[in-house]
Amino acid sequence: MLNDPLANVMSLMLNSELIGKSECLISPVSKVIKELLKVMKENNYVGEFKETEDSRGNYIRLTLIGNINKCGVIKPRYSVKNTEFENFEARYLPAKGIGILFVSTSRGIMTHYDAKSKKTGGRLLAYCY
Structure with a gap:
């Protein structure tokens, strides 16, 4: 069980950037996470993101552009x-x-x-x- 979804998203993005991935999948999705990603996109820390739904629930496919150091x-x-x-x-x-x-x-x-x-x-x- 996830206790802090926002902390999980931030660590997932950082770890994906550090190993050189170009995208990551974020699940679970909340309004706070979507708004935070929107602000990060406006400030050129992440690329495009798209919310999709499958049988297990909603997730976000996030494109990383390599601008996150920490x-x-x-x-x-x-x-x-x-x-x-x-x-x-x-x-x-x-x-x-x-x-x-x-x-x-x-x-x-x-x-x-x-x-x-x-x-x-x-x-x-x-x-x-």
Whole structure:
């Protein structure tokens, strides 16, 4: 039984990138995972993805483009104000301006750069660089 599907997706993507695969299959699928993949695609970390259904349930076929060096989830899911992002940037990202933090806000899942510009806080979900 899977306890944290988001953590499983992030480790699956990282492991597939490290061994040189060009695509991976993600199952189970949730709205959070789809929104996170959409934000990753907008920031050029992953390629196209397509949700399909078979007899065992839904899965996503994700195309990897080789831009992920490291990614993972942030636990516990810290609640962050828009003025506190710098502390978590220093903690999870290698340098200023490199990588993104994924934030779940009342306006949906977005990067910490978007959350800063919209002056909104939220809960930290994951990081990628």
